[in-house]
Amino acid sequence: MEREVYMDYSATTFVKPEVLEAMNPYFTEYFGNPSSIYHISRMNKVIINKSKQKIADVINSRRDEIFFTSGGSEADNWALKGVAFANKDKGKHIITTTIEHHAILNTCKYLEKQGFDITYLKVDKDGFIDINELRDSIREDTILVSIMFANNEIGTIEPISEIGKLLNEKNILFHTDAVQAITHMPIDVKKMNIDMLSMSSHKFYGPKGMGALYIKKGTNIDNLIHGGGQERGLRAGTENVPGIVGMGFAIDIANKTMNEENKRLVILRDKLIDGLLKIPDSKLNGPRKNRLPGNVNVSFGGIDGDILLVILDDIGICASSGSACSAGAIEPSHVLTSIGVKSDYAKSSLRLTLGANTTDDEVKFVIDKITDTVEKLRKNKVEN
Numbered sequence: 414m415e416r417e418v419y420m421d422y423s424a425t426t427f428v429k430p431e432v433l434e435a436m437n438p439y440f441t442e443y444f445g446n447p448s449s450i451y452h453i454s455r456m457n458k459v460i461i462n463k464s465k466q467k468i469a470d471v472i473n474s475r476r477d478e479i480f481f482t483s484g485g486s487e488a489d490n491w492a493l494k495g496v497a498f499a500n501k502d503k504g505k506h507i508i509t510t511t512i513e514h515h516a517i518l519n520t521c522k523y524l525e526k527q528g529f530d531i532t533y534l535k536v537d538k539d540g541f542i543d544i545n546e547l548r549d550s551i552r553e554d555t556i557l558v559s560i561m562f563a564n565n566e567i568g569t570i571e572p573i574s575e576i577g578k579l580l581n582e583k584n585i586l587f588h589t590d591a592v593q594a595i596t597h598m599p600i601d602v603k604k605m606n607i608d609m610l611s612m613s614s615h616k617f618y619g620p621k622g623m624g625a626l627y628i629k630k631g632t633n634i635d636n637l638i639h640g641g642g643q644e645r646g647l648r649a650g651t652e653n654v655p656g657i658v659g660m661g662f663a664i665d666i667a668n669k670t671m672n673e674e675n676k677r678l679v680i681l682r683d684k685l686i687d688g689l690l691k692i693p694d695s696k697l698n699g700p701r702k703n704r705l706p707g708n709v710n711v712s713f714g715g716i717d718g719d720i721l722l723v724i725l726d727d728i729g730i731c732a733s734s735g736s737a738c739s740a741g742a743i744e745p746s747h748v749l750t751s752i753g754v755k756s757d758y759a760k761s762s763l764r765l766t767l768g769a770n771t772t773d774d775e776v777k778f779v780i781d782k783i784t785d786t787v788e789k790l791r792k793n794k795v796e797n
């Protein structure tokens with residue numbers, strides 16, 4: 414291997430050293446159970462609230478509207494099941510989209526088995542929902558709409574403010590999976606009329622196994638875990654104090670550096686897209702505008718995406734086809750299928766996501782190596 418190039422920041426990120434440093438004492442020194450009353454525990458209650466405040470500040474919510482979870486998947490599950498079961502007497506209709514993360518889609522499948530009726534909104538060729546189609550899908554018995562803030566495969570940023578405005582007028586609860594969006598764009602849950610929002614710490618340089626769900630005060634939602642009084646009794650269990658501290662530090666750092674970092678990433682992203690599109694018969698998946706700063710997704714006609722990934726891995730490039738969750742699956746990505754990418758192009762897709770350690774030099778290296786590899790794979794095919 415010539416070098417190690419990590420371009421899969423949407424799958425996960427490393428923990429920043431200053432985040433790890435902040436977490437460390439909470440494993441060994443300040444290990445007290447936050448529910449106990451002696452001094453080492455009292456401190457932990459304080460630090461949990463400080464961490465909640467840091468998260469609340471990033472999305473303009475109240476501190477007591479932040480509930481810790483084990484990650485984005487748990488937050489998504491809780492939002493959907495919690496609202497569905499708590500409001501089932503009001504109605505059993507839920508609206509989502511065809512391009513959600515599996516944490517949403519598979520929860521919806523489960524809810525269908527429980528007797529709920531789910532409408533899956535289609536998206537256009539770039540992955541955007543149609544606000545008119547959403548308006549037309551709303552029924553008397555619609556209790557919840559869940560639409561992701563930004564897509565993890567193709568980077569599409571949905572018109573969240575418009576959606577929030579419509580649903581607020583219709584008095585329907587609005588949940589958004591903001592796992593990819595948070596710390597990459599300004600989010601204001603009050604202005605955007607968001608009732609619930611999922612996030613995950615390991616997507617913004619915090620520890621894995623930590624996330625949060627913002628739940629607007631007054632939202633009718635069932636408990637997730639029954640037990641003690643933690644998380645206002647809604648999600649019981651002794652708090653993951655080191656994880657909570659790490660998540661708070663990580664979101665604070667990422668938010669403070671957001672504008673600068675976005676500018677840098679957009680330049681690198683566009684350079685990478687332009688470089689890869691010079692390869693014959695290559696296509697960009699997802700939009701040029703309203704796209705996540707670090708997301709690149711390109712298909713190369715006639716190439717098997719999984720073979721390409723293995724060769725890139727040999728060279729030292731870590732990338733992904735579709736999304737990490739569907740890698741290895743035989744079917745083409747549900748997101749690419751939804752935006753109308755033909756099966757062979759969907760199977761030849763490559764997702765490269767950029768982040769904190771990505772450099773201009775890495776981008777050049779990756780363009781060179783992919784150009785070479787695609788050319789060689791095509792030549793071999795012709796010769797065989």
Ligand SMILES: *Cc1c(COP(=O)(O)O)cnc(C)c1O
Pocket residue numbers: 423424483484485486487489514516561563564565590592593613614615616622623624
């Ligand atoms: C990563 C991701 C999740 C899942 O988060 P975990 O913390 O890994 O459970 C959910 N939604 C989106 C859009 C994601 O990118």
